[in-house]
Amino acid sequence: MKRLDTGFLVQGAVIAAIYVALTVLFAPISFGPIQFRVSEALCVLPYFTLAAVPGVSAGCLLGNILGGAPLPDILFGSLATLLGALLSYRLRSVSRWLVCVPPILTNALIIPLVLRYAYGVPDMLPYLALTVGIGELLAVAGLGNLLLLALLPNRTQIFGKADASADRPRVFPR
Template sequence: MKRNTVSSRAVSYTVQGAMIAAIYVVLTMVFAPIAFGPIQFRISEALVILPYFTPAAVPGVFVGCLLSNILGSCVVLDVVFGSLATLIGAVCSWLLRKHKLLVCVPPIVSNTLIIPWVLRYGYGAPDLIPWMMLTVGIGEVLAIGGLGNILLFALEKYKHVIFRTQTA
């Protein structure tokens, strides 16, 4: 009986992570015109608040971002470092999960600090790094701080239904 419980939890964790990755990819691809480029607004980045609810969201948003960057024909630097920026933000959000209002801060900061360098050296963007930090930061604040927090508070009421794990 104990083995089935562990197995059920592992399956539940994997399915949740895969669903989050799939939703991230779909949102990125559907809104591709605003999701890629020097000034981006990735609606899918709102999902990086999900580690507040489940650790399965950490690999979920990372894999979703990685696949989105590959499918979006991003340069290798963006595939690697853009995805790592999302992973760093998701891990730190999970670490801050006991502080609901701070969950959105790590992904905003990690993307604001990392993505301008990707834009400069991966895409040859001519803008100054501080300017790109400002523009990327604004997009992240809107996507994560705005949409992400709306999502966080909307899901709060249903977290035990949506993010439950199998126990038997």
Template sequence: MKNSGNNKVLFMSQAAMIAAIYVVITVVFAPFSYGEVQVRLSEALTILPVFTPAAVPGLFIGCIISNILGGCILPDIIFGSLATLIGAIFTWLLRKKSKFLAPLPPVLANTVIVPFVLRYGYQILLPIPLMMLTVGIGEIISCGVLGLIVYAALSKYRHAIFRTA
């Protein structure tokens, strides 16, 4: 039973650290993190569920906090964060497939959900397909390109960084 308690503490610690890093990156790079054309650099962390299930709640909580601190409206806080959660869950589910599939779920979730938040929450009158394109490009840059760089940097040390208790 002792090991089970250690695993829970490790899981919560990893989730908290991932959330904190997500928030810091989002806030530090705020000019790129919010709006209809955004490249949220913290979304590169959406690759982390490949390494640890703790990344799923960590990314979700980090996104919620980032959206609150960024002054986002309630629908954005809710649905934008849910898009990150959906992406993280499906990245976790795809973790044993190709590393190139891992960035796909957050790209798709945000590309589909965020434009509707922009249109109906923020009243941005650009066509939804155009916003899907701009959000999708930003997600490909942050999740795809930067996420795979994060993957390459961490994969060699995955057992030391994301070990279990």
């Protein structure tokens, strides 16, 4: 069995901590049927490193717990983030612009069900999907792509050389 690299663990933990801090700091707009979760911008980080997958997932889990979310939101919200992050990591070799698509879609599809059944929000599911999708679009595609562009010039210093060649085209799937 291969040992986990310390750098991988540290990167994942730092990403999780930043996600939690942003979720708690912006708690008034991070929860509810119309939400803008600033921390979701970090969902583009799987473009740079696999450590971002458990990082954003654990961050979402802890952020939901600390934000007082009900159990279904803690579980299914975190699973939506995990699924989005995994798919983003897989798409990183296709195009850096595609890494923002999976988190937007997984959250727009899963979170409306959470809002309806965990929070009792009476709005129709298509409306909830639209509001969550718009919030995700602004956070992930908007802020996330700005973050991605800001990190690109220094990606090897920040994330190491292992995943630094992520933008090199490869045949999909890997």
